[in-house]
Amino acid sequence: MIEVKGLSKFYGQTQAVDGVDLSIGKGELFGLLGPNGSGKTTMIKMLTGQIKPTSGTLRVHGINVLEDPLRVRELVGVIPEQETPPSFLTAEEYLHFVAKIRKMEHYEEACSKWFDFFDFADQKDSLCKDLSRGTRQKLMFAQAFLHEPELAIIDEPLINLDPVMQKKVKDFLKGYVNNGGTIFISTHILEIAKEICTSIGVIYRGKLVYTGRLDDPGLQKRNFEGFFLDLVSRRKEISNDIMQKPTKEVPLPV
Ligand SMILES: Nc1ncnc2c1ncn2[C@@H]1O[C@H](COP(=O)(O)OP(=O)(O)OP(=O)(O)O)[C@@H](O)[C@H]1O
Incomplete structure (x- = not known):
């Protein structure tokens, strides 16, 4: 579903992503x-065609994102970081608008289902600008999954949601992949990853320093938080070390 090779991104002098190779299956x-x-x-911005990489290749859904970013955005459900729905539409108008862009037929029922799922049908006629942050996030979530995409890419899926809604969303995401969907999330909340993900990647200073399955016995045996902190803090020492001895091989923490 996602194939990334040698992906790098510079913002001016700042290297944000550094030679990432990644493969994520259905x-x-x-x-x-x-x-x-x-x-x-x-x-996430590169995977969804919002920005171009400085170098490297990426295919999403079998499509070369650099050649056809619009096709990728048609197929994939996306919740970008901190994105909010347009202030001048009501919640329902917004979902209907997205459904039309997605070329959905009979979308009223699909939209109603999401208002019920997130328990905010009473606010469907409110302008988006008047919704709470959490409710706007619910709406963003609904727009991403409205057309039941095979792949969804979500930056921080549970941000701004209360614990009840977080549980609902986590159960929904787990169910979605059990039914054949594929989901890519980014998060810095380890608990979320541990609870719902089937596989993880750890990125540190733009480099992918670990990828593996959550059910990997080696990972299962370890304290997940300790593992992550080791990975990131040991990398700090390692990168200082590299600066002194540039030829040294970089071992992954075990
Ligand atoms: N538009 C931009 N212009 C310049 N530098 C940027 C830009 N966007 C991101 N960066 C830099 O690129 C690096 C990676 O940023 P990015 O937002 O991808 O990190 P992140 O892991 O999503 O962080 P967070 O968890 O804080 O959201 C950072 O050093 C950031 O300052």
């Missing part, structure tokens, strides 16, 4: 983990 719930500023959002 039916995976993949979590991209990393500390603040490690390159997660930049990865």
Whole structure:
């Protein structure tokens, strides 16, 4: 579903993503983990054709994103970071608008289902600008899954949601992949990844420093938070080390 090779991105002098290779198959719930500023959002922006990589190739749904970013956006459900629905539409108008762009037929029922799922049907006639942050996030979630995409890419899926809604969304995401969907999320909340993901990647200073399955016995045996912190903090030492001895091989933490 996602094939990335040698992907790099510079913003001016800042290298946000550095030579990432990544392959994610159908039916995976993949979590991209990393500390603040490690390159997660930049990865998502490149995967969804919002920005162009400096170098490397990427195919999403079998489509070369650089050649046909619009086709990728047609097929894939996306929740970009901190994106909010347009302030001048009501919640329902917004979902109807998205459904029309997605060329859906008989979309009223599909939209109503989402208002019921997130328990905010009473606010469907409110202008988006008057919705709470959490409710706007619910709406963003609904627009991403309205056309039941085979692949959804979500930056921080549970941001702004209360614990009840978080549980609903986590169950929904798990069910979605069990039914054959594929989901890519980014998060810096380890608990979320541990609870719902089937596989993870850890990005640190733009480099993908770990990928593996959550059910990997080696990972299962370890304290997940400790593993992540080791990976990231040991990398800090390693990168200092590299600066002193540039030829040294970089071992992955075990
Ligand atoms: N538009 C931009 N112009 C310049 N630098 C940028 C831009 N966007 C991101 N960066 C830089 O690229 C690096 C990676 O940022 P990115 O937003 O991808 O990280 P992130 O892992 O999503 O962080 P967070 O968890 O804090 O959202 C950071 O050093 C950031 O400052």
